[in-house]
Amino acid sequence: MKAKQILLPTAVRMEMVRTFKITRSTLDRALKYTGNSARDNMLRKAALQRGGLIYLGVPAPNGYLPEVATSFEDGYMRQRFGERIEVALHLESNKAVLKIDGREAAKFDGLTVGAWGNMLYSLQQIYNKLTNTTTI
Incomplete structure (x- = not known):
């Protein structure tokens, strides 16, 4: 998995594409923090308001065992x-x-x-x- 990004269900992603009249690649760039324009920041804020979760992409510490x-x-x-x-x-x-x-x-x-x-x-x-x- 890549570094920091905002995770969103596919249905919510598609709703955002329609609502903001943008392409999926534009939304992906914003959610993956590869751009930092005012529009990227607005899209990230909207994604978080729609229940998006931030995946940090940080390395696990040595000896980490997941509770799964x-x-x-x-x-x-x-x-x-x-x-x-x-x-x-x-x-x-x-x-x-x-x-x-x-x-x-x-x-x-x-x-x-x-x-x-x-x-x-x-x-x-x-x-x-x-x-x-x-x-x-």
């Missing part, structure tokens, strides 16, 4: 942070889908083991924020 429930079913490894966050990795294609509150927030392809650990660390922080806990 892991299951294997139908060719997928699923890791869940409570009932709110789930990452499903297709074991053959190595493609992953992140869902927050049951809604797809991001897709990933070709994650390395290190990137997977860092992603879980950032997702733990998002989960803690959603549930107002401080464990890490």
